[in-house]
Amino acid sequence: MAAIELEDLSFRYRNQRGEPALRDVSLTVEEGEFLGVVGETGAGKTTLLSAMCGVIPFHTSGDRAGTVRVKGRAVEAYGSLSALSSAISMVLDSPENQLFNLHVFDEVIWGPENMGFDREEIIERGERALRLFGLEGFEDRITYTLSGGEKQKVAIASIYALSPEIILLDEPTSQLDPIGTEMVFEAIDQLIAEGVTIVMAEHKIEELAKYADRIAVLRGGELTHVDETRAFFLDGADHGVAPPQVTELGLELSRSGVDGFRIPLTLEEATAEYAGVLRREGPR
Numbered sequence: 001m002a003a004i005e006l007e008d009l010s011f012r013y014r015n016q017r018g019e020p021a022l023r024d025v026s027l028t029v030e031e032g033e034f035l036g037v038v039g040e041t042g043a044g045k046t047t048l049l050s051a052m053c054g055v056i057p058f059h060t061s062g063d064r065a066g067t068v069r070v071k072g073r074a075v076e077a078y079g080s081l082s083a084l085s086s087a088i089s090m091v092l093d094s095p096e097n098q099l100f101n102l103h104v105f106d107e108v109i110w111g112p113e114n115m116g117f118d119r120e121e122i123i124e125r126g127e128r129a130l131r132l133f134g135l136e137g138f139e140d141r142i143t144y145t146l147s148g149g150e151k152q153k154v155a156i157a158s159i160y161a162l163s164p165e166i167i168l169l170d171e172p173t174s175q176l177d178p179i180g181t182e183m184v185f186e187a188i189d190q191l192i193a194e195g196v197t198i199v200m201a202e203h204k205i206e207e208l209a210k211y212a213d214r215i216a217v218l219r220g221g222e223l224t225h226v227d228e229t230r231a232f233f234l235d236g237a238d239h240g241v242a243p244p245q246v247t248e249l250g251l252e253l254s255r256s257g258v259d260g261f262r263i264p265l266t267l268e269e270a271t272a273e274y275a276g277v278l279r280r281e282g283p284r
C-alpha cells in the first residue's frame with residue numbers, strides 16, 4: 001500500500017491573493033521511500049507537507065480540492081491531527097519552534113505521554129529514540145543549551161518516539177552549519193535504516209543526491225518534475241534544478257580534522273566520491 005497518495009490536490013490559503021499555493025498536484029509516495037522535494041522560495045513545499053500531515057485542513061483552513069490519503073485512508077477520516085500523528089508527523093525547519101520542554105528526556109517522551117501510553121512504554125520509547133540517534137547521555141541536558149544540530153536531532157528523536165511510519169521534514173537543516181547539517185543527515189540515515197517513509201523539503205541538493213530515492217520539483221504550486229534521483233541528475237531533463245557541482249561537492253564533502261575542523265576534499269577526491277555515490281545502484 002502507498003504511504004501517501006495525492007490526487008489533484010489544490011490549495012489556497014484563506015487570505016491568499018494571486019495564484020493558489022498548490023495546483024492539481026498528484027503524487028504517490030511508496031512505503032519506505034525517501035522523496036526529496038525541491039523548489040524556490042514560495043513554490044509550495046511547506047504547503048505540500050502540511051497537506052500531507054493534516055496540518056491542512058485540521059489546523060490551517062482555506063480552499064482545498066482533490067484528495068490526500070495516508071496509508072490508504074483520507075486525511076479527514078482520521079478526525080484530528082493527533083490521530084494522524086501516529087501515522088505521519090512533521091519536523092519543522094526551526095527546532096526552537098518544536099522543543100517545548102526544559103530537559104531532553106522530557107522532550108523526547110512528551111509525545112508518547114500525550115498519547116496516553118503506560119509509564120513503562122513511555123520510558124522505553126524515550127530511551128530507544130535517544131539510543132537510535134546517538135543521544136545517550138543527553139537525557140538531563142537543557143534543550144536550549146544544545147547546538148542547532150543537536151536540537152534538531154532531539155526534535156527528530158521526539159517525532160520518532162511516536163513511531164510514525166512516515167516522517168516529513170521541512171528544510172530541517174536550513175538554519176544549521178555544515179556540522180549541524182551532517183548531524184541531521186546522520187539521524188535521517190537512521191530513519192532510512194528503520195524503514196521509515198521520508199518526505200523532505202530541502203535546498204541542499206547535494207545531500208538529496210546522496211540520500212533520496214526520488215526528487216520532486218515544485219514550481220509556482222505545480223509539480224513539474226518527479227524522477228528517481230540518479231535519472232534526475234544524469235538524464236539532463238529540463239527540470240531547472242542545477243545538478244550538484246563538483247566544486248560545491250568539494251565544499252560539501254569534507255572530513256573532520258582535529259577538533260572537528262572541516263577539511264575540504266580535493267577536487268579529485270570529491271569527483272571520485274560523487275561518481276562512487278552514483279555508481280552504486282543509485283544514491284541509495
Ligand SMILES: Nc1ncnc2c1ncn2[C@@H]1O[C@H](COP(=O)(O)OP(=O)(O)OP(=O)(O)O)[C@@H](O)[C@H]1O
Nearest residue numbers: 013015016021039040041042043044045046047048
Ligand atoms: N498562511 C498563509 N497565508 C497566505 N498565504 C500563504 C500562507 N502560507 C504560505 N502562503 C503562500 O503560499 C505560497 C506557498 O508557500 P510555501 O510556504 O508553501 O512555499 P515554500 O516552497 O515552502 O517556501 P520556502 O522555501 O520559502 O519555505 C507562497 O506564495 C506563500 O506566500
